[in-house]
Amino acid sequence: MNCDRCSKIPIFEDLSVCILVPTEHHIDPVKNSLLLKNINFKLVNDIFLVEEENLEKIINLFLEMNLSCIEKRDIKLMPLSEKNEIKYENLKKLKSLQYYIDFFSGKDILYVLDKSSIKTFFQPIISANTGEIYGYEALSRGIREDGSIIPPNELFSKARNMDLLFFLDRLCRETVIKNAAKQNISKKVFINFIPTSIYDPEKCLKSTDEALTKYRLDPKNIVFEVVETDYIEDYPHLNNILSYYKGKGYSTAFDDIGSGYSDINALLALNPKYMKIDMSLIKNIDKQPKKQEKVVNYIKVAKENNIIALAEGIERKEEADVLIEMGIDLLQGYYYGKPCEIPQTTVAIETKLFNK
Incomplete structure (x- = not known):
């Protein structure tokens, strides 16, 4: 109940x-x-x-x-x-x-929640091994009554201030699941969730489990991605949530690694399958040796812990080439494809493969 x-x-x-x-x-x-x-x-x-x-x-x-x-x-x-x-x-x-x-x-937020006025956009994630689409990150956008998009930062910060973050986070997760099934996605789907909105995973995530069962998505293709890692204060509680997801057969990922907030050692101790390196480190990485040093270290730590490293926010070929040479596993950004309601199924540009 x-x-x-x-x-x-x-x-x-x-x-x-x-x-x-x-x-x-x-x-x-x-x-x-x-x-x-x-x-x-x-x-x-x-x-x-x-x-x-x-x-x-x-x-x-x-x-x-x-x-x-x-x-x-x-x-x-x-x-x-x-x-x-x-x-x-x-x-x-x-x-x-x-x-x-x-x-x-927050009238717009109340409208979004009341009408389930959420759209899902899928951004491709590329394998550096094959140059093919490995999966998609699902991005949720609130839609106002007039049809305009509420910027994600505004949407989630207002929901937090209104003490409605749990409702919004749950709506976004369940809408992603429904739309991923609607689009017949058979690859990995990265679904964001905010751990501070969840008290008891057995109860708070029940409807998410039910949605995954209803729409028959394969658990091995579902990756629950922790966002807003700068808000994490209770790592045992987060571990409890992640253990719940893993027990259901899903994978887990951490976002914003290297953003200046995340405690990399504490996060890695929770044993995620994926680690997403923040776009602040990726932008112009080909021109900035200090960024390269940091990213090389993150990739090294990921490999030592059997974690798949993903670089997000790639916008230029030169950034992608440097990252591939460093040994990155997965790539994401406008260079490969923008978020779309109908997910793209091919990569139009040629990717330099580090294993060839």
């Missing part, structure tokens, strides 16, 4: 709201703003009980007060299901003003 936290996107249709201010100095400004808007309230022990059914109206009132970032963080709101009556079940709605500001400014 799914819990409400995992299965229900918050809907605020409450009858009143409790406002907790951090200091006595905030009482008069809040009181004056409420009076100015003719909003009824009670002040009980420095706590505001506001009789207003439209929570968004209260949020807009605070936005007009020109508060600092710290104040937005420290002012707390708790919507109430009954007028001016606080119950235990209301406590889970006790969140910062900043959370509610982010939530009501």
Whole structure:
């Protein structure tokens, strides 16, 4: 059985709201703003009980007060299901003003989640051994109601601020699985996931397992790729998630190696099958010996640990040639193909093969 936290996107249709201010100095400004808007309230022990059914109206009132970032963080709101009556079940709605500001400014995110408005784009990954397509990274893009694409950084950062990252991450994974099956992809499919959005893999990944079974994708062709490795703080928890995936027969990969955030030793200790070297190290690598030294070392470490090394963000032939000479296993980037809804099946350019 799914819990409400995992299965229900918050809907605020409450009858009143409790406002907790951090200091006595905030009482008069809040009181004056409420009076100015003719909003009824009670002040009980420095706590505001506001009789207003439209929570968004209260949020807009605070936005007009020109508060600092710290104040937005420290002012707390708790919507109430009954007028001016606080119950235990209301406590889970006790969140910062900043959370509610982010939530009501994220209409596009709510639309994406409500309508499953996600498109999947497949970018080819090339084998340096054969020069052929080895698999695809699946990239998810949110689509606004007007049909425009939400940039991925905006999409995921807003979902995180709205505390809806789990919903978005799950929707993206399951949409990728459906679209990979629709496109009859029989090669490797790299599916991104954000480990900080998962609490218990047995429960949080159940629907992903069900989607893979429903669409009959071969587990040996599925690679779950850890993204946002800079957010990883709990490596035992991540290991638990990866062990769950491996137990199902899937492979795992780490993204952004060398981006300046990832702890390479800690990540490699988790024994992924793939290691993706960040594009920041790949750009103009043919012209920068220091980048070459770092990448050579990563490739060496990968081979010593029986890990397949993939270079991403390749845009020029010269970059590809240098990487192949270094012994890279897989290549990805605009040089070989841009992400497309219908995956390309051939590589139009000739690849210099390091084993020939």
